[in-house]
Amino acid sequence: SAVISQKPSRDICQRGTSLTIQCQVDSQVTMMFWYRQQPGQSLTLIATANQGSEATYESGFVIDKFPISRPNLTFSTLTVSNMSPEDSSIYLCSVEDHSGRGWGYGYTFGSGTRLTVV
């Protein structure tokens, strides 16, 4: 399957600061996806990032809070801005897996960033 390198794996941040999360994919992909998983909850899509255009945000998520960059077909960043304790979550990036080397196709995920805001 496609291999995604996500950094950092975890961080503890002060409220009011910002954190940028990076995802690097080992192959070119058209779309990259960013998800949030709040403690004890399921995953929710934040936005879809296409190269060369602005990200598309889901209801409840805004660009000022979660700016996304997509400078090329293998890389994307998500910034969590002006953080509060409510932003403490696991953030994951995802891409469609066309390699077929895994168990079929579908989507594969980065290892996640566990963010704690104090």
Added chain:
Amino acid sequence: GIQVEQSPPDLILQEGANSTLRCNFSDSVNNLQWFHQNPWGQLINLFYIPSGTKQNGRLSATTVATERYSLLYISSSQTTDSGVYFCAVGGSSNTGKLIFGQGTTLQVKP
């Protein structure tokens, strides 16, 4: 939008036991995946199975798309199977968005 329901929400097994996890979805889908989230938060893709049956070692999955459900079977469970199992679906609009169920938390006791 599509609703995804998983059952049971929690499951405790003795090592060696078998189990069946269920995923119901409310509309036709073009993608269905089962994931295992380990205690470190990493999401492991178990199956891409929008229809039919697949097997991978002690795990197998079946999706009956016409009846809008999928089943994940775990046989001879091991303590390393513990974690949260998520079912996620993609709608027929093919936007790439996955909608996740609430998960089944599995604990396998030695």
